[in-house]
C-alpha cells in the first residue's frame with residue numbers, strides 16, 4: 666500500500682474479531698517494530714506477546730479499556746528501559762507496527778495503561794522495564810478498503826485539527 670494512503674486511511678479500531686493471527690503475519694508486525702529508529706540506535710524496547718488466556722486477562726485488567734485487549738487476535742505490549750527519549754522511541758516503534766498491521770488489512774488500537782505495576786506483573790517485566798503501551802490487533806469487525814478513496818480524500822474526512830492549527834510557519 667502507498668505510504669501516504671496507509672497513513673491517511675488508518676484509524677484506531679477497537680471492534681476487532683478475536684481470531685488468532687497467522688504466525689508469519691505476527692512476525693512481520695514485530696519486525697516492523699524492530700526496524701524502527703531510536704535515539705542513538707539504543708533500541709530501548711522489548712515487544713512482549715502474552716500467550717495464555719490467563720495472562721491476557723491479567724493484562725486486560727491493567728489497561729483503560731479491557732475489552733480491546735480481551736477481544737484481540739493479537740496483543741503486543743511495549744516495554745522500555747534505560748535513559749534518554751525512550752517513550753518517543755517506543756512511539757515510533759508502535760506506529761511502525763500499527764501501520765504494518767494496516768498494510769496486512771488488520772485493525773488495531775493503542776491501549777493506555779491504567780495500572781503500570783499490574784501491567785509489569787502481567788508481562789513478567791523487571792523493575793527497570795516500564796510498560797509504555799499495549800497494542801491490540803485483530804480482523805476488523807467492519808472491513809474498510811483503503812483504496813475506495815485517495816489519500817487526500819481520507820485526509821479531508823479525518824477527525825483531526827486542520828493543518829493551520831497544528832503548523833506554525835516561522836519567518
Ligand SMILES: Cc1cc2nc3c(=O)[nH]c(=O)nc-3n(C[C@H](O)[C@H](O)[C@H](O)COP(=O)(O)O)c2cc1C
Pocket residue numbers: 675676677678679728729730733774775776777778798824
Ligand atoms: C498513547 C495512546 C493511548 C491510547 N489509549 C487508548 C485506550 O486506552 N483505549 C482506547 O480505546 N483508545 C486508546 N487510544 C486511541 C486513541 O483514542 C485514538 O488514537 C484517537 O482517538 C484517534 O483515533 P482515530 O485514529 O480512530 O481517529 C490511545 C492512543 C494513544 C496514542
